[in-house]
Amino acid sequence: MRRRAALLALAAALAPSVITTAPARAAGPPLAWLALGDSYASGEGLPGTPEPGDARPDCARATGEHAAAAWAVSAYRATARREPRLARQTFVACSGAITDDVTDQIAEATAATDLRQWDLVSLSFGGNNIKFADVVLGCIDLAHRWNPVDFTPGCDVDEARLRRRVDMLTGARPVDRHDYAGSLTLPRLYDIVAARVRPGGYVVVTGYPNLVEEVSRWDPWRRELLGACEGLEAYDIAMLRSVGGYLNQQIALAVEAANARHSQRGVHFMFADLARDVYETGDAANQRHGLCSAEPWLNGRTLGALSRDWRPIKSFHPNQAGHDASGAFVANLIRDHVDLAAIPAVREVTPETLRNARLPGDACGDGFWPGPGEPVLTDGKLNWKGPNGETISARGAAVGDLDRDGVADGALLLFCYPGGSAYSFAVLVYTAAGGYAGSVDYANGVPNRGMFAPGVESVGIDQERLVVRWSTYAGDDAHCCPSRDVTSTFTMNNRGTIVGGPVGIIDDEETVTRLVRAVSRRDLSAAHRIATPAAVARLVDMRDHLGGLRWSTSSRCLPYSDPTGKAERECYVGSNGGWTVSLLLTHPGFGSWMVVGLRDAGGGM
């Protein structure tokens, strides 16, 4: 029975946590919080994370359900009490995580909730990339045999080396794989996270507390008689504090830069300086909470300490008081700086809303609608007729999730009749998060449009893809009767841009990896099936590291028609044998990279 209970507890501890609050008084659609991060976010070191004696490493998640509550949980609860729209938190922070693990955490959150984007994201990352836990444990000499060669006094790594690791983390210095964990820099990490935040949303990035109080502030007995704190020698403390300060400073700068990059899209970044604003807020004894202060908010060595908890990694992590204070600080930061009510409402798109949609003035092309204002459909029709008999009406609609936020978006098939025998179709896309999102050029790149515009048969949304079925002319079709059936497929990238048609867009890390593998083995047909911008950025990052691909700036980009007309083209071409991957940089405001196509040396798609 006890074993079964233990297994259940373990299963619960390993699972992502979705914490919900009842949005009983919520005015408007719910908001969602994603809690990412490493052990300082997961709650490592809090009681029950995991149970003492469980040697199996896990995420040590203190979600407040089966264990104590980490700061992100208490911050969520406090914020949700103030803002009833905040109804859900997905907690996937994991002890031991490095920046590179962020995609796994996001994938885990998506699998648990079906959400692809969130309104608030909290995270702490970077400490494990610079191997700070190993450094600290190395300082206290955990030799397991009486061999004096193993007894290296003090820390094994000096300050200059640790600062170099921080520079690798920020991208200021190339990664040395022998001295650093992972490869994803903070700027790239923040870009990946930003892509998962709805326009209007916020990302809160926390820094790390100083583990140990300044030696000059120690009790005299400790300073004079022992010269150590929790196994850490006094002469190492200044170094550890200096590196911690540098790490926090560099994280703060990276957050500031991320905010500048993404605020144009409405995604904001904030830095929560836990060291200065929570753990060491002044000179008074009750304002300082590092180890060997009067009131420490971190665990000391928990190597079989009074709790008989033998999990070493629990050492030097915040205790419940530290998490509570951090949670209150983050909640106040959100209260003071985030206008949750201003986060755009996510309203499910329904066939009804599409049939009564507000249309852009140029929905049927420039000059078609004379104004003033924008045309608005009423039950699928426009109560307007132009001097030449022009009309606009809906000919079809589809609803389904396009932007992967778990809420239905929609596509409206519009029939534009300018009078006479001509006509045209337009396919407009509306999203729950942002209303009208743009139109798609379903016929892009397809020849033989003839004197009549092609006829669109239907629009549909299937598995997060917009499918437009239309007809055009085969070689000798009469003008009356186009017989060639064509299907164009579109997706919405993480930046809310409609992409697709004859070319493909890569939209996730896994897909990039698959694409690179396909190209590397010259499997063009497989590569062609891979089409869908976060992963693309990684591909660009990777371009210098892809063994078989030689990348260069080139004018040989594949033909691509940008449906928004905002694209700035910057082409990179990587080749491997006969295969070529062409990259196109688009939408400067979004900084998004897209892989727009693949071709062999002959130039065919």
Next chain:
Amino acid sequence: MPYRVVAAAATLVMLAACTPDHSASARRTDSAAATLPPPQPAAAAATAAFLAAEGQPLMTLTNHAGALAATPDQPTCRRTLAALGRGPAPDTMLALAGRVEDQPLREALTAERAVLLEVLHRCAAHEDTAAAAARLAKLTSTVRDRLATLGVTR
């Protein structure tokens, strides 16, 4: 190696501390301030019980630390290593020290273990052990004083 620089600096400080320029009154002030806090009765009892049972290797360690601090030469280093090798490993000693309920003694034993390892390391590397041994002597004295305060018989 930075710790060597620091250790050398510490040696200089210690040497300076022995010069007549340092007034006796200043040293008395430090010494007066550096008094361990009084023990909590419950912690004292629990500590005594632990050291008489599972924590017994810590008493052995502090005895060897005292001998090594007094004579930090090669033969003593070898004898200390051999004797300690028959007991719990260094990381286990650290864990045992972590279970001492009296906080000042817990920290003193932890620091004593670390400096004992440093003396043994310097000894094996044929480096100067004087500074580390002096610190070890101070820590050993602190541990013994605390044990006496707690009523732990050795």
